[in-house]
Amino acid sequence: MGSAREVLTAAASMDGLAVEFGEEPGGAATYLETGEPLVAGALERFRDEYDAVLKGPVGLPEVRKPDGTEAGVLGGVLRNGLDTYANVRPVRLLPGIRDSASPIDYVIVRENTEGLYLSRGSGVRNERAASDQLLMTRVGVERIVRFAFETARTRNGAPGDGVRRVTCVDKSNVLRSFAFFRDIFDEIAAEYPDVEADHRYTDAAAHDLVADPGHFDVLVTENFVGDMLSDLGAATAGGLGTCPSGNIGERTAYFEPVHGSAPSIAGQDEANPTSQLLTAAMLLDHVGAIGTAKRITGAVEAAYADGSVRLNPNGTPTCGTKGVTAAVLSRL
Amino acid sequence: MGSAREVLTAAASMDGLAVEFGEEPGGAATYLETGEPLVAGALERFRDEYDAVLKGPVGLPEVRKPDGTEAGVLGGVLRNGLDTYANVRPVRLLPGIRDSASPIDYVIVRENTEGLYLSRGSGVRNERAASDQLLMTRVGVERIVRFAFETARTRNGAPGDGVRRVTCVDKSNVLRSFAFFRDIFDEIAAEYPDVEADHRYTDAAAHDLVADPGHFDVLVTENFVGDMLSDLGAATAGGLGTCPSGNIGERTAYFEPVHGSAPSIAGQDEANPTSQLLTAAMLLDHVGAIGTAKRITGAVEAAYADGSVRLNPNGTPTCGTKGVTAAVLSRL
Ligand SMILES: CC(C)[C@H](C(=O)O)[C@@H](O)C(=O)O
Ligand SMILES: CC(C)[C@H](C(=O)O)[C@@H](O)C(=O)O
Numbered sequence: 001m002g003s004a005r006e007v008l009t010a011a012a013s014m015d016g017l018a019v020e021f022g023e024e025p026g027g028a029a030t031y032l033e034t035g036e037p038l039v040a041g042a043l044e045r046f047r048d049e050y051d052a053v054l055k056g057p058v059g060l061p062e063v064r065k066p067d068g069t070e071a072g073v074l075g076g077v078l079r080n081g082l083d084t085y086a087n088v089r090p091v092r093l094l095p096g097i098r099d100s101a102s103p104i105d106y107v108i109v110r111e112n113t114e115g116l117y118l119s120r121g122s123g124v125r126n127e128r129a130a131s132d133q134l135l136m137t138r139v140g141v142e143r144i145v146r147f148a149f150e151t152a153r154t155r156n157g158a159p160g161d162g163v164r165r166v167t168c169v170d171k172s173n174v175l176r177s178f179a180f181f182r183d184i185f186d187e188i189a190a191e192y193p194d195v196e197a198d199h200r201y202t203d204a205a206a207h208d209l210v211a212d213p214g215h216f217d218v219l220v221t222e223n224f225v226g227d228m229l230s231d232l233g234a235a236t237a238g239g240l241g242t243c244p245s246g247n248i249g250e251r252t253a254y255f256e257p258v259h260g261s262a263p264s265i266a267g268q269d270e271a272n273p274t275s276q277l278l279t280a281a282m283l284l285d286h287v288g289a290i291g292t293a294k295r296i297t298g299a300v301e302a303a304y305a306d307g308s309v310r311l312n313p314n315g316t317p318t319c320g321t322k323g324v325t326a327a328v329l330s331r332l
Numbered sequence: 333m334g335s336a337r338e339v340l341t342a343a344a345s346m347d348g349l350a351v352e353f354g355e356e357p358g359g360a361a362t363y364l365e366t367g368e369p370l371v372a373g374a375l376e377r378f379r380d381e382y383d384a385v386l387k388g389p390v391g392l393p394e395v396r397k398p399d400g401t402e403a404g405v406l407g408g409v410l411r412n413g414l415d416t417y418a419n420v421r422p423v424r425l426l427p428g429i430r431d432s433a434s435p436i437d438y439v440i441v442r443e444n445t446e447g448l449y450l451s452r453g454s455g456v457r458n459e460r461a462a463s464d465q466l467l468m469t470r471v472g473v474e475r476i477v478r479f480a481f482e483t484a485r486t487r488n489g490a491p492g493d494g495v496r497r498v499t500c501v502d503k504s505n506v507l508r509s510f511a512f513f514r515d516i517f518d519e520i521a522a523e524y525p526d527v528e529a530d531h532r533y534t535d536a537a538a539h540d541l542v543a544d545p546g547h548f549d550v551l552v553t554e555n556f557v558g559d560m561l562s563d564l565g566a567a568t569a570g571g572l573g574t575c576p577s578g579n580i581g582e583r584t585a586y587f588e589p590v591h592g593s594a595p596s597i598a599g600q601d602e603a604n605p606t607s608q609l610l611t612a613a614m615l616l617d618h619v620g621a622i623g624t625a626k627r628i629t630g631a632v633e634a635a636y637a638d639g640s641v642r643l644n645p646n647g648t649p650t651c652g653t654k655g656v657t658a659a660v661l662s663r664l
Contacts, residue, residue, distance in 0.1 A: 043468060061505070068504055068553030076503075100643070116448075116466065116507070130512035134448065138460045168563035170401055173393070173557070174407070175448070179400030180462035197457070202556075203563035211647070224503070224534075232564060233533035235542035239385045306487030307479030313433070315543070 003273035003325040007296060008054075008280045011332050015292045022050060027058025027261075028072025029157040033076075037072055044079045044248040046252055051263060052283045053254035056276070057261035065124035067125065078118045078254060079112045084247035085140065086147045087226060089258060091213075091233035094135065094242055094274075095305035097251035101216035103175065104237050105157045109148040109218060110226025112247055114140045116237075117223040136177050136222070138184060145188040145247075148220035151193045160214025165196035169229065181222065209233055234258050238317030241272025244279035246286060253313035255283040269320040277328060333388035333476045335657040337604035337630060340386075340612045345664050347624045350613060354382065359390025359405025359593075364388065369404055378584055384615045385586035388608070389593035399457065408452045411444045416579035418479045419444040419558060420614075421590060422547075423565035424489065426606075427575055434546035435491045436569050440559025441480040441550060444579055446472045446558035449555040468509050470516060477520040477578075480552035484527045493548025498529035501537040501553035501561065510534075513554065540563055542562030566590055573604025576611035578618060579585070587615040602653040604643065606632060609660060631663035 005021065012019045024042040027327065031037045037058075046053050058070045063070060066072065078084065087110035093100055121133035129240045148166045168185040170178035182199065189197035202225050209214060209232055234243040240259035247254050257275035265271055277300055285293035304310045308327040317324045337353065345352045354375040363369045369390075378385050391404045410416065418443035426434055451464035480498045491497065500511035500517040514531065521529035532540060534557050540547060541564055553561065566575040572591035579586050589607035597603055609632055615623035635641045640651045640659040649656045 022455045059505070066513060067508050068345040069508065070505035073505055098518075118363045119466075119508075120506050124514050127470065129467065129469045131465055132507045133463055133465050135463045136461065144623060173391070173402035173405055174452050176399050176401065176451075176457045177464045180457050183400060191516040203559045206564040207567040207572060208539070210564060211571060217631045223463075227503075227535045228538040228557075232538040232542060235539040239543060308383060317371040 001053075003321060004054065004280045006274040006325060007229045007328055007332070008284070009293050010329055011295045011299075012284075012289070012297065015289070015291060015332060017289060019145050026074050028060035028063040028070075031063060031071040031263055034087065037074055038077050043077070046078075046082060046254065052256060052287050053252070054280060054283055055166075055185070055254050055256035057257065057259060059261050062082050069120070070105050076117070080246055082247070082249055082252045082254065084248075084249035085113045085143055086248040086251060087223075088151070088246045088248060089226070089230040089243065090157075090251050090282075091230070091237050091243060092102060093237045095301060096307060097231065097238040097242070100213070101235070102212055103160045103215045104233075106159060106213065106216035106233070107149060107151055107155060107157075107218050107280075108230045108233060109144065109220045110230060111140060111144040111221065115223030115224075115225075134175075134177050134222070134224070136181055137322070141181050141184040142188060145185050145220055148218050149188065149192040151194055153192070153196070153216070153220040159217040162198055162323050163217070164194065165217045167198040167200055167202050167205070167216060167219045168194075169202055169219055169225060171202045172182045173201060174248055178222070185220070205229060206232060208237060209237055219284070230258055238311055239272070240275065241315045241317075242278070242312075244275050246279075247281045248286070251282075253286055255279045256322060269322055270316045272315060273321050274309070274317075278322075295332055297327045302331045303327040333386075333608060335653060336386065336608040336612045337445075338657060339362070339609055339631075339660055339664070340659055341628045343624050343631075344616075344621070346627065346664060347640070349621060349624060358406050360392035360395040360402075363395060363403040364380070369406055375409070376454050378586065379414060384619045386582070386584050386612060386615055387588035389589065389591060390592050393596055395642075401452070408449070411579055412450075414579070414581055414584045414586065416444060416581035416585060417443065417445045418476055418578075418580040419555075420578040420580055421562040421575065421613075423487070423562070423569050423575060425569045428468045428537060428571040428639055429574070429636065432545070432657070434544055435492045436545045436565075438491060438545065438548035439483055439487060439489075439550050440558055440562045440565060441476060441483060441552045441560060442512055443472065443476040443553065443555050447555030447557075449559075465583055466507075466509050466554070466556070468513055473491070473513050473516040474520060476550055477517050480486070480526055480550050481520065481524040484550040484650045485524070488551070491549040495549070496526065497549045498524075499530040499532055499537070499548060501532050501534055501551055501552045501557060502592070505533060506528075510554070513524050517552070537561060538564060542568060546601050562590055570643055572607065573643075573647045574606045574610070576614050578611075578614045580618070584658070585615075587611045588616070595657060597648070601654055602648045603653050604647060605653050605656050606641070607651075609656075627664055628660070632662045634663045635659040
């Protein structure tokens with residue numbers, strides 16, 4: 001987060017943009033102090049006072065609630081609290097990371113407010129059984145599918161064959177909720193004759209994102225499935241440390257790296273800040289500072305392309321967190 | 333299926349084993365004829381009369397039930413009908429397919445009778461919403477976790493570092509059903525001090541199976557998650573056409589390739605029969621014909637190792653279905 005703040009401030013000042021930062025504590029530490037994972041009033045301030053929200057990784061696996069789930073996780077609080085229904089996860093292979101026969105440049109649009117995760121905190125459990133519910137609504141599916149088609153129309157980047165397409169990822173062959181999802185997808189797709197409507201079962205999508213990523217442009221899917229597929233996609237593109245994400249709603253949006261908190265390497269100059277840097281660029285793009293966003297993504301790409309940033313097999317940068325930050329700062 | 337039958341018969345006769353085949357129609361065509369996806373009495377015959385069951389791919393995406401799900405799919409009918417609770421999916425990179433820095437040789441043990449798929453046929457759906465339920469029981473989780481630890485103790489093959497381990501794949505940080513799954517996993521793990529107990533969240537597992545497959549030995553997980561992860565694993569190991577699977581219960585077991593029916597290439601000498609051949613070997617191993625099983629897997633490996641079988645980028649063999657069959661037959 002320190003790295004992103006530094007780069008964002010530097011890039012903005014080059015464009016004559018003043019940035020004022022506020023800080024709102026949240027996550028495992030906040031839960032341990034206050035019993036809540038987010039300080040009081042933060043949600044309202046995110047919605048009403050800030051222009052944009054940049055979130056850092058916050059969880060701690062060992063801090064758990066009595067039901068066994070993690071206490072510091074902010075996903076439900078923020079995503080449902082702010083109704084940021086579209087979790088946008090671009091997967092792009094940066095230059096120099098590895099060779100791929102099939103180009104990797106697509107966006108996963110993950111539904112962020114319903115699906116299986118709507119059950120968080122309300123699943124039932126006793127000694128003999130446990131259950132969670134996967135719930136989809138027409139309103140929820142319609143808006144996420146529309147969002148995906150709009151993304152396909154407007155995004156920079158394209159699949160290997162240059163065809164604008166949205167792939168609906170579902171398990172409609174087995175489950176009624178997913179059949180519902182697909183039927184609504186097909187309805188909305190008819191409103192976008194300029195974009196190809198495409199389908200994959202969840203298992204086939206997991207296969208094809210590895211075997212043939214160049215096919216994909218925009219994918220749209222349920223919350224839990226999108227969570228898995230975006231980590232999978234990140235793995236094919238150099239790891240979680242390279243992938244940004246945005247949580248977009250009608251009124252508010254917040255931006256965060258795809259990865260979690262990795263407490264084992266925190267503060268040791270080991271983590272790859274690239275995802276947080278590209279996340280800052282997504283944020284700038286969203287608030288209309290498009291030139292400044294491009295300045296950052298351009299600098300990140302240049303630092304990878306000329307070999308200044310290289311990754312270890314485990315995804316950490318050989319030059320350390322600070323080395324990446326310096327390389328990007330000098331290329332802004 | 334023709335290929336597997338030929339190879340199985342030839343290998344068995346070399347070992348003085350007589351094999352008698354019966355046929356039981358099932359799938360989309362049977363559904364269209366009879367209104368049921370499996371001929372009457374087949375389930376009972378599978379359980380009481382046959383020594384083993386070898387299943388071929390059967391679905392047709394366009395044959396659907398009124399609720400939108402696929403009519404020819406036999407997963408629920410067979411898996412719940414025969415209570416084959418363990419879906420065993422070995423993922424192994426055959427020689428000559430591609431280079432992998434990290435060895436790929438692990439087994440996914442997918443729970444096969446509950447989880448999200450228990451909801452098939454009973455999800456609710458109207459115009460405005462739809463829902464399915466993910467249900468786990470203590471009995472169900474205990475038996476699948478035990479099965480996974482027993483597999484780790486006895487299987488041939490090992491992860492990159494040679495450590496016997498079982499990885500529990502769950503989303504216990506968010507969902508109560510998965511927290512239940514993990515807690516029971518930890519209880520059972522204590523009974524197996526000789527096997528390492530390991531954990532991954534579902535998203536991290538999807539990442540690490542791509543980025544670091546050499547870490548994995550045996551994975552155990554919920555039905556729907558296992559479905560996605562095993563297709564993902566297959567993609568890293570040369571595609572669905574190379575991966576076998578077994579559905580194992582207390583009384584009955586049936587064996588099938590991981591892939592579906594691929595109607596677009598059916599009968600055109602294009603499909604890769606390898607998965608069906610390795611599936612036949614799994615079946616033989618299960619009924620105690622261990623030498624004959626090894627004969628088949630050895631012949632398959634030899635045919636890949638010496639370059640007689642090569643795969644196109646889309647996973648089909650360059651020598652066609654018949655070419656693979658001939659190459660394996662001549663190496664038995
Ligand atoms: C930390 C976790 C709750 C979260 C999620 O599952 O949504 C994370 O995996 C993500 O993808 O943002
Ligand atoms: C065809 C389908 C119902 C089935 C499943 O989802 O279980 C298949 O994907 C599998 O993995 O065996």
